Amino acid sequence: MTSEPAYQALFLGAGPQMQCGVGQFTRLLGETIEKLDPGGSTTLTLTRAEGSVGDIWQAVGSARNVVCNFPIVAWKRVMVRPLLAMAMARLRNRRVILLQHEWGGLHWLRRLTYLPALLLADSIVMFSPLVLHELADDPVVGWAARKCVLAPLPPNIEAPTAPADSKLRQRLAAARQDGRLVIGHFGSIYPGKQPNALLNICASLRERGLKPLLVYVGSFIRGIDRVEEDFHARAAELGITDDVIVSGYVASDQEVFGIFSEIDAFCYPLEEGITARRGSILACVQSGRPIIVTGPAEADEFDHHPRFKALIDRGAIVLVPRDANDVAYADKITSALKVATIQPPFDYEGWWRDVAQAVLSQLRPNPSSEISPNSADQTPRSKT
Template identity: 40%
Template sequence: MRPKYLVLISAAAETCGVEAFSRLLAEALGGRARTAVLGSGFGAVRRAIAASDAVVFNFPIVAWKKKLLASGLTALLARVMGRDVVSVLHEWLALDWKRRIVLMPVVLLSNRLVFSAPEIAAEFSGTRLSGLLTRDRVVIPIPPNIAPEVVPRPTVHSARLQEMRAAGRMILGQFGSIYPKKQSGLVLDVAARLLGDGHDVGVVFAGSFIKGMDDVEAQFFARVEALGLRDRVIVTGFVAGDDELAGIFEAVDVFCYIFAEGLTARRGSVLAAALSGKPVVVNAPEHDDALAHHRLFLRLIAEGQIHLVPFAADIPAIAEAVIAAKSSAHSILSAEAEIATLWQDITHRLDGPAAR
C-alpha cells in the first residue's frame, strides 16, 4: 500500500520556489496527502500526523527565524508517533550557517533524504553530518512551479512590453527572484552589449527582489543607470497569477540566464521560461552529469528550446547567442504532459526503495 503523507507548508501569501514545490507536491500526491501549516498548533498537527504515514519537510523554509523550534519539534513528534520523516533539501552549503543549525534537528530525525539536484547531494555527502544519517537518499527532478498552458491575461506590464515590441524593440527576459547569486545583473550587461551593437533592446525581470538584502535593489538600479538602460528595464515585482505571468512571457523574445555554477536542475525558472515556447539562452552546466536525472531539461536542450553557451562564455558571446536564438526554429513541447510525467517520477521516488 502506498504511503499517505503530511506535507508541511507555510502561511506565506507570496511563495518562493521551495514553498511552491511543497504545495504542488501535495497536489501531485492527490488523495494520499494533506497539508498543515508549520507551527500552526500542536493539536492540529498531531492529528494530521496521526492520519499519515510520513511527514515531509521542504527546506529552506519560509520565515525560518519564526520557526526555530517548530520544525524540530514536529519532526520529533512524528518519530515518537512512529511516522517517517522525509526531508527535501533544495539547498545546503549555500545556506547561511544559522539556517543549517535550525534544519539539523529535522535532518537528523529523517528516515529519508531527498535532494533537488546531484550537486546538493554531493555537498551534503561531503559534510561530517552526512556520516550520522540514513543512507536512504534520492535525487528528484524539480519541475517548474507555475501551471502549464494557461490562457494569458494582459496586465500593465505585458501591455507595455507589447508596445515596445510593436515599435521594433527586442525584449530580453528573465523570470524568478532577483538576488546576487543568480547574477541577474549580468543580463543587463548583455542588454548593454546588444544596444551597443545597434540592437533596440528592452529587458523585463518577471519577479521581485529577495527581501532582507537591503542593497540589492539599489545596486541593481544603479547598474541600470550606469549602463544607459533607463526606460528600457521593467521589474514587475511579485506576480501572483500564472495567467499574468503567461501574458508577460508572451511579450518576451528571448530569455537569458547566466549562473555562477552554470545551469543546474534546480533552476525551475529556466524550465518555466523554456516551456513558455520562447527560446532560453543559458550557460552550460559546470558538471557533465548535472542534468542526467532530469529528462525534461535534456529534452528541451536536444530540441533547441534551451540554447547552451559555454560555461564560462563572456558577455559578447552570450549576446551573439541571444540574437541567434531569437530567429531559431524549435519544436514546442506539451508543457502539461511533460510536467505530469515529472511529478509521476517525483512521487515514485518519494515513496522510497519499494517503489523504485
C-alpha cells in the first residue's frame, strides 16, 4: 500500500546560489508558506553537483505538489534538473505549480527554455496582467494562458531597522551637501528597464542647473546584447559620464538601504510602463522617497494587487503619461520633491502572506491539513 506524501509542497531551490532575485523569491515564499502551514513543505536543492535522478524521484514522491520558480537560479545554471523534477512530478501524479515572472521581455532564446516548463505545469502563477497577456498573445504557447492565475508580488527585500554605512553612501551624502540632486535606480540593469532613457532625463535636469547625479544601485545583466557598452557610450555622448554612478553588486540589504537614504528620488522610465511585477520599485517605496515611473499599459494592471494600487493612489509612486518626453519626467521629479508625504508603516510580512495564500490556493491540498487557502477569489484568471 502506498503511503501518503509527507509534505504538501516541494520547492525546487538552488542552495547558496539562491542569492539572485529569482532564488531569493523562492526562498522567501517557501519560508512564508511554512509559517502558514508548519511542517507542510520542504525544499529540494538542485545545483550542478547536487540533485541526482534518485534524489529528485524520492523528493518528488514525498510531496503532493512541486513548486518551481523557473529558472531556479540565474541564467545558464541548473536548467535541466528542475525540468526533470517537473517531468517526474507529472509522471507520479503530483501537481506542478510554475511561477512565471516575465515573458515578452525575455530574449527569444530564453523563452525557448520555458517551453517544457509551460507544458508540464498544471498551474502557472503570474504577477502581472501585462505579462499574462503577452503569453496569451504568443502564437506558439498562447494556449498556456488557460493555466494562469494572478498573484500579488511582494518586494524581495525589507528595509532594515539600522541601515549600514558604505563608501558609496558617504559619497552621495557629500554630493547632496554640495547641492547635487541624487536620482536613484535600483535593481539589475538590462534593456527592458531602458537605462539609457534615464540618462536623457539626467541631461534635461542638468540643463535646468539642478546638478543631477544618477546612481544605479545594481549591476548590468550579462547577455548577448551590448547594454553596458551602449549605456556608457550614451552617457559620454550626453557629456554626463561624471554624473553617473553604477554601484555594482551590493552585499547586504543594510547597505542597500543606507544608499537609499541618500537618494532624493527614484525614476523608472519604462517602455512597457509600470507593472505589478516590479519588485525593485516596491523595495524603493520602503525608503520613503518618491518614485517617478511610467504609467501602466493595462488599465487592470493592479486590480489583483490592492496593496500596490494603494501606493499609487496615495502618491508614493508618481505616474508619468506613457507618451511623455524627458522634460515631463524632469518636471515630475522636481514637483514630487516639493510635496511632503508621510508614508504609513510598510507591512512587509502582510505582502508576503498575500502571495503565499495565492500560491497555496493552487496546491492540491493534504486531506489532513488544517490550512484552507481562501484567496482563490483574489487571483483572477486571464481574461482570454
